[in-house]
Amino acid sequence: MGYEVKGVVARSKGAPVTIETILVPDPGPGEAVVDIQACGVCHTDLHYREGGINDDYPFLLGHEAAGTVAAVGEGVTNVAVGDYVVLNWRAVCGQCRACLKGEPKYCFATHNAAQKMTLADGTELSPALGIGAFAEKTLVHSGQCTKVDPAAKPEAAGLLGCGVMAGVGAAINTGAVQRGESVAVFGCGGVGDAAIAGAKLAGATTIIAVDISDTKLEWATTFGATHTVNSKETDAVEAIKALTGGFGVDVARSTRSATPPSSSRPSTPATWPDGS
Ligand SMILES: [Zn+2]
Ligand SMILES: [Zn+2]
Structure with missing residues (x-):
């Protein structure tokens, strides 16, 4: 099953990005699929394309987004279908040494989705900062979803996720x-x-x-x-x-x-x- 959507992909170092068909799996345990409503363009996306972060091409770019939860996997209790959320790339664990010290900003074990999104031919994608939101839908760990007031416009709320x-x-x-x-x-x-x-x-x-x-x-x-x-x-x-x-x-x-x-x-x- 899963979803077939369009996304912006950086296939190789420095090459112009392309709009590709991507496959988003149904959410597994602890995961959520989010309908993206808006995603900021951050300099870090350019760093990914330029090879400045790592060489795990192809990248699904975008990481500063807001949207609506489309589906949740087993055991997810913090968000439900229809919730309006901001995606965050440091979903803290709450249990590591940094978290227990009251410094979750330095968490050593932040959460990301366990499953992979792929290109149509099955090539695994590396979502930028564990998010990959230059796409109609993306798969994240449910802990990466933070509920926000639906009155906030998505193009503004999404900026909370990074900048x-x-x-x-x-x-x-x-x-x-x-x-x-x-x-x-x-x-x-x-x-x-x-x-x-x-x-x-x-x-x-x-x-x-x-x-x-x-x-x-x-x-x-x-x-x-x-x-x-x-x-x-x-x-x-x-x-x-x-x-x-x-x-x-x-x-x-x-x-x-x-x-x-x-x-x-x-x-x-x-x-x-x-x-x-
Ligand atoms: Zn950013
Ligand atoms: Zn932690």
Whole structure:
């Protein structure tokens, strides 16, 4: 049985992606099939196509999505058919050393579907970040489905699955921004704007957005930036010093790609579980 749907596949390193027929199996124990309503385009999908993640071609791209649960396998209790969900690529186990320490963001045993989606000829696909949502339907572990308010538009809600959590997490978890601190964010795309929003949530009072696009700097102010610096026109370091009494900011973050974000504070250098 299963489903035959269309999906966006990267077949080999650097080659243009193609739209292929893919076979999505019926969900097995603990799995769910989700009808995808919207999926963001993240830089990490390009990294996959370029061979920057690994060589497990062909990849089924897409990993920042929202949709509706179409079917669930045996033993699934956290979601049911018809639930509106965001897909997340770090479905934490709740039982490993990191999870038990109260740091699920570093979970060592995140859940993915056990079965494989395939091309029509049976070739197994590697779903990007264990999701593969540039497709009409995808197969995931049920733990990768997070129910959200159906009032949220799918094209916005899906962003919670990667860019928003990467940016907000960089500010709140990795950078550990504290109330009253000053923060600089370099690069104000989706992840950078989410880092700005996260810094605001954490109570930062000086949030300096740095970019080379005035349009993006304008957007950054709507997410909570208190100051903007166009680093094409102004020396960013000098501008940041001038805005912080000569000291520089407490936390600085630069955006190169959503996965994984880099963030640092002077006294406690941040690291990611994969060592990057
Ligand atoms: Zn992403
Ligand atoms: Zn865990």
